[in-house]
Amino acid sequence: MKTLVCVKRVVDYNVKIQVKADQSGVDVDxxxxxxxxxxxxxxxxxxxxxxKGVFKEVVVVTVGLSIAEDVLRKALAMGADKAILxxxxxxxxxxxxxxxxxxxxxxxxxxxxxxxxGKQAIDDDCNQTGQMLSGxxxxxxxxxxxxxxYGHGGFTVTREVDGGLETIFVKxxxxxxxxxxxxxxxxxxxxxxxxxxTKPLIIRNVTDxxxxxxxxxxxxxxxxxxxxxxxKKYHDVQSxxxxxxxxxxxx
Numbered sequence: 001m002k003t004l005v006c007v008k009r010v011v012d013y014n015v016k017i018q019v020k021a022d023q024s025g026v027d028v029d030x031x032x033x034x035x036x037x038x039x040x041x042x043x044x045x046x047x048x049x050x051x052k053g054v055f056k057e058v059v060v061v062t063v064g065l066s067i068a069e070d071v072l073r074k075a076l077a078m079g080a081d082k083a084i085l086x087x088x089x090x091x092x093x094x095x096x097x098x099x100x101x102x103x104x105x106x107x108x109x110x111x112x113x114x115x116x117x118g119k120q121a122i123d124d125d126c127n128q129t130g131q132m133l134s135g136x137x138x139x140x141x142x143x144x145x146x147x148x149x150y151g152h153g154g155f156t157v158t159r160e161v162d163g164g165l166e167t168i169f170v171k172x173x174x175x176x177x178x179x180x181x182x183x184x185x186x187x188x189x190x191x192x193x194x195x196x197x198t199k200p201l202i203i204r205n206v207t208d209x210x211x212x213x214x215x216x217x218x219x220x221x222x223x224x225x226x227x228x229x230x231x232k233k234y235h236d237v238q239s240x241x242x243x244x245x246x247x248x249x250x251x
Contacts, residue, residue: 001054001113001172002055002113003050003057004059004110005039005059005060005115005117006042006060006062006099006129007035007060007061007072007075008036008039008063008064008071008121009035009036009062009064009070010033010121010123011028011031011123012033012034013034014032019223019224024219026222034071035074035075036122038118038119038177038180039121040078040118040185041118041180041182041183042118042178043060043075043079043080043185044078044183045116045182046080047078047186048183057081058079059081059083059112060072060075060080060082060084061083061085063102063206064085064088065089066085066087066203069085072084073197076199076201077188077192077196080199082199083202084106084201084203085202085203085204086102086205087203087204087206093206093213093215095215096128096129096132097216098211100129101209101211102211105209105211107137114155114173114175114176115130115133115139115173115174115175115176116175116177117129117130117176119143119144119178119179130175130176130177133175134174134175139175140154140171140175141175142155142170142175142176143159143177144159144179145157145159145178145179146160146181146182153172154171155169155174156168157169160179
């Protein structure tokens with residue numbers, strides 16, 4: 001089987017983000033960028049499944065600016081066989097539905113048996129692209145995967161849900177989104193970094209896919225969360241109940 005792994009270039013999770021002065025977004029100038037952690041887990045799982053003989057080829061793709069080539073090179077160093085960069089000129093275009101439509105077009109060209117991606121990107125936390133792609137392709141889906149096993153023409157997936165864990169079976173072709181507990185991405189050795197430079201990296205333009213590039217969403221403003229208020233101490237229940245009443249909680 002042939003699988004597609006989708007990755008996104010985001011601000012590194014160790015970086016303390018800063019909001020722009022005009023509140024138009026997050027400042028990414030001179031900030032360390034890396035593969036979205038959930039997507040890195042998805043890539044690790046795809047490579048592990050290939051090593052088990054489930055997948056024959058692992059292709060990694062990202063939709064973004066030309067500088068997103070760096071995360072694809074890292075993905076190739078981790079063990080992906082081929083990388084595809086779909087260039088856009090404006091990151092504001094990267095809405096979940098647009099990305100899902102592009103991936104659906106890519107699937108028509110390449111003919112993948114499975115698409116694996118992180119359940120969400122840590123920059124916007126949308127958690128929508130995988131589900132939208134599944135709907136566009138009319139494929140079965142398994143989201144929030146914490147364990148994946150192949151057999152009988154499909155995958156047995158253990159999912160993270162509010163009530164605990166849920167195990168489902170999905171036949172291929174399918175879309176799988178990964179959670180943090182699925183695995184730990186491997187360490188990249190220097191020889192693999194050098195070997196990645198010889199692996200194919202295909203660059204295409206978003207206009208090649210004939211999708212509507214008009215944004216459907218508008219960011220009004222981005223702001224820091226409110227400062228957390230300090231806790232209060234009450235010496236007796238009556239004082240506590242009165243405070244709740246004064247704050248309108250009991251009304």
